[in-house]
Amino acid sequence: MDIALEQALRRDYPVLYSHYRENHFWCEDGWYPLLCTLSQTLETYAQEHGIRIHVHEVKQKFGTMRYYYGYDGVLPDRQKHTLFQIVEEYENRSRRICEHCGLPGTLLVRDGYWYVACPEHAKDGLTPAAFQKLGCTNSV
Numbered sequence: 001m002d003i004a005l006e007q008a009l010r011r012d013y014p015v016l017y018s019h020y021r022e023n024h025f026w027c028e029d030g031w032y033p034l035l036c037t038l039s040q041t042l043e044t045y046a047q048e049h050g051i052r053i054h055v056h057e058v059k060q061k062f063g064t065m066r067y068y069y070g071y072d073g074v075l076p077d078r079q080k081h082t083l084f085q086i087v088e089e090y091e092n093r094s095r096r097i098c099e100h101c102g103l104p105g106t107l108l109v110r111d112g113y114w115y116v117a118c119p120e121h122a123k124d125g126l127t128p129a130a131f132q133k134l135g136c137t138n139s140v
């Protein structure tokens with residue numbers, strides 16, 4: 001992700017990213033708005049419940065966003081579950097947002113590499129369904 005955007009996230013959500021272990025947010029700029037909204041949601045939740053959430057790593061894996069976090073102390077199961085659901089929802093949203101530009105996208109695969117892209121950034125990628133069909137055809 002562009003260094004200016006990374007710095008903006010760290011600046012706008014200093015508590016959330018104070019324990020960030022990585023040098024970078026390992027995804028492209030198209031997910032920046034998604035990360036802003038997720039960060040805001042988590043920060044609001046943390047403030048409302050008097051807890052501290054720390055994000056350890058943000059990356060793209062198998063095409064979608066992965067968001068690794070922890071928290072201070074021990075949380076009730078209900079709060080743990082809520083945090084899990086919030087993060088899961090945004091990870092799922094990344095499946096429909098072009099990682100490159102932020103426009104609506106589709107999960108695609110090309111040369112064994114998975115990514116979410118809009119038509120402009122699709123780079124001849126295939127949808128998983130088309131890819132599977134191709135695999136079947138080749139193996140027969």
Ligand SMILES: [Zn+2]
Pocket residue numbers: 098099100101102103117118119120121
């Ligand atoms: Zn795009």
